[in-house]
Amino acid sequence: MPVLQERTFKRVKPQISMEDVKSGLHLIEKAKKPVILAGVGAKHAKTELIQLSEKFEIPMIVTLPAKGMVPDGHPNFLGNLGKIGTKPAYEAMQETDLLILLGTDYPYVDYLPSKKVPCIQVDIEQEKMSHRYPADVEIVADMKDCLTEWNKADVVVKNRSFLKACQDNMKNWQSWMEEDEAKADVPLAPEAVMAEIRNISQPDAIYSIDVGTSTVWSTRYLHLGNENQFITSAWLGTMGCALPGAIAAKKAYPEKQVIAITGDGGFSMVMQDFVTAVHYQMPMIVVLLNNTELSFIKYEQQAAGEENYAIDLPDIDYAGFAENCGGKGYHVETREELVRALQMAKSDDVPVLLDVHVDKDAAPLPGKILWDEAKGYLSFEGKTLKDEHRIAKFPPLKTILRRFL
Incomplete structure (x- = not known):
């Protein structure tokens, strides 16, 4: 049998085309309403990304896997794009006259500009060019090299009115989020839970987020800096990913604080691995949002105009389970x-689970409710009234109108 020789490989950076860089710069200069959509392909150039936004006064949006790449508190940041994104991000994307795609092959094209606008795409992988949206300028290059060239260009942009409008829109959105976080009701509002998690989080904490309503609440209400890491199954939508993600994070970064945020649906799929975290002495905080149902599925059914079915879950004593595994549990x-x-969990030296009973009627509404979704909700309401002779409980009208109009 032939003997295979050990070989080493080194990725070769593509040679940047200065002509393409200049073409892109020309589009940025003449645009009135440019928008940046950045993905994980720009993570190693996050300093240069922020410099680009500030130099040319361009609002920044990120994909969900790239959350934390830009600090949530940056004045030019509009949050992430998509169904669980922000309304300002959606509206800026529909108003833009120049789309700048940086290190992303964003698959949810319905949230990209509905009309064709000029587009610049920068990526190190050529096969991603114009894959989701037709690009007028394609720059195959290392992200840091391209952004550095743009940042050192002798070009000045001041008082771009579109950025100011986006910032005002974002301030309005943030005021809505603060209203949600201030709720002191029982059962607990998930938004309030996120606000309290922020209060005990370290600046470099790693968040491992499950798929479901926990994704929505974490994405919108955790305020990340660019030292944080945010782990979730963004594209595949794999339920049960929070606990194994937290175990992996603690193995890779044992010195860092690790916080998993999950629901009772996702956690119950992998709860046996809590024993693994205990066995390998991995201190972590697992916050379980317990609403005894598959809540995200419930609202997906409603948005599709279907009646709710097969969404109920048993009320398990998860805190007791954690104690029986050798960790700590809090009800x-x-x-x-x-x-x-949370204060006790922060200093505990074993895996800790908080079984937090939250409001099952807390609705993970889209940042922007689209017309098809609105029709689905109306259809669901009609079927519920016809078949069950009752009116389904919906979020406050004020909240619905804010997201729809």
Whole structure:
């Protein structure tokens, strides 16, 4: 049998085309309403990305896997794009006259500009060019090299009115989010839970987020800096990913704080691995949002105009389960109990699970409710009234109108 020789390979950076860089710069200069959509392909150039946004006064949007690449508090940042993204991000994307795609092969094309606008795409992989949206300028290059060239160009952009309008829109959105976080009701509002998690989080904490409503609440209400890491199954939507993700994060970065945020549906799929975290002595905080149902599925059914079915889950004593595994468990029903439990969990030296009972009627509405979704909700309401002779409980009208209009 032939003997295979060991070989080493080194990725070769593509040679940047200065002509393409200049073409892209020309489009950026003449645009009135440019928008950046950045993905994980720009993570190693996050400093240069922010410099580009500030130099040319361009609002920044990120894909969900890239959350944390730009600090949530940056004045030019509009959050992430998509169904669980922000309304300002969606509206900026529909108003733009120049789309700048940086390191992303964003698959949800319905959230990209509905009309064809000029587009610049920068990526190190040529096969991604014009894959989702036709690009007028394609720059195959290392992201840091391209952005550095643009940043050192002798070009000045001041007082771009579109950026100011986006910033005002974002301030309005943030005021809505703050209203949600201030809720002190029982059962607990998931938004309030996220606000309290922020209070005990380290600047370089790693968040491992499950798929479901926990994705929505974490994405919108956790305020990340660019030292944080945000792990989730963004493209495949794999339920149960929070706990194994937290175990992997603690193995890779044992010195860092690791926080998993999951639901009872996702956690119950992999809960046996809590024993693994205990066995390998991996201190972490697992926040379980317990609403005894598959809540995200419930609202997907409603948005599709279907009646709810097969969404109920048993009310398990998850805190007791954690204790029986050798970790610590806290049963939480009020905001005061949540604050105390998080403070204790922060200093515990074993895996900790907080079984937080949250409002099952907290609706993970899209940042922007599209017309097809609105028709689905109306159809669901009609079927519920006809078949069950009752009116389904919906979010407050004020919240619905804010997201729809």
